[in-house]
Amino acid sequence: MVCPFRIVQKLVALAKELQVYMTIPFVEEAKEGEAESRFFNTVCLAGPSGEVVVHYRKTHLWDYVDGSWASRGDSPGFVETEFGRVGIGICYDVHRLAQLYSNANLWALLYSVAWVGHPTDGPTERWFRKDLSEKYLGRDGLKCFVVAANWSTDREYFWDGAGYSSIYGQDGQRLAYLDLEVGDSILYSDIPFHSS
Template sequence: MKPFAIAGLQLDLKPNGNFDLVVKKIRTTLVRYPWVQMVVLSELAICGAGTGTAEPMPSATEGKLAALAKELGIWLVTGSLYEKDGDDVYNTASVINPAGEVVTRYRKMYPFYPYEVGVAAGTDICVFDVPDVGRFGLSICYDMWFPETSRAMVLEGAEVIIHPTLTNTADRDVECTMVRATAAQQQCYVVDVNGAGEQAYGRSVIAGPDGEVIHAASDDEEIIVVELDLDRVTRSRERGVLGLGQPLKSFRDAAHTFPDPQASKALKALGPLEVPTRHR
């Protein structure tokens, strides 16, 4: 068994200005569960969805979170913050290690267009190593709707996908289904943490490499604490999901390739990416 303890913080959040609340809840979590090794926040938990809070990185907010991670001796996934880079704004998650070092940053590759206005798309997947534990991948919210992102992380060795999200719309039920499907298809853990309160609808989900739901949260505030066993990922990938299908091996061994989506006449015929209107 290769255990790793993660706390997902599905917090009762206001639309913005949640820094002090988040710090308080992280501290409370570590008092109650001192054995937790990583804390994961929901997407934009601190700043909310307004891009006016964007800061160049490293930022003052990120620095304060890094100091907290060092003080508590934990891995901290910041959910995400808006990052200002020249004329562009990115939805960016930072991964901070127990020494208070930012080991990587990830820019959301698929902003929720056409609704997430003014946010640029990142271009690279994100994987990082937790020493003596395993390899983790990181994606944000709408990224999960594109299975190519999770497959790309797994091809780089990811055994756990950390997935902060911010959903306050009718498609949350669909996303909960996707968490389980992603875990089964990629034979890995998926840790999906949504906000609650005024920011989002909750219902965070953690799924395992056999497609099982380890925890399904309510729509209220909840501190979700789980201990993952990364040896189960290896076993699932070697023996198959529930001892049956072995999708990663089959994908590896296939002799075919897939078409370029940008060359697809069927996709081009769908028209522009725009907000639907009332009468169309």
């Protein structure tokens, strides 16, 4: 799949150079025929092959923010990889993850979010830990790994971001989290390949 956006193309090339899978969140402008442009909250997944292997548009919009500018996507986004089946989610999709992926048999969900608050207090704790772990993972949930990459900026901007990205196991337990609100860092954890 070829994406026409230059920033996406540059990051796809980087994923190929590094031989990794890379999520690329961006605001997508889509023109359909002669109609007005529509905008989507989008994440593409670039593969080590140098191609976009998933193109996902957020399906569950948060009316307070997304509703003012974004159109709703209409389908899940996942791909079979050498590690297992990988799905994509965006932020407020937390309330639709089970519906989106209940029959997909995911190995991992790559989850781009923009939440605020420390992961032990406030909405990040409530959604990352309670909703995600208790409702959507574990015994009755998706039973997949979740790599939740949260946003971060620097202090120049009004929004500082939240940081505290996390990785969850198939049982909903947090395997790793980044105890950093602002700044650049890399979070990683060893997780087993899908057993199928």
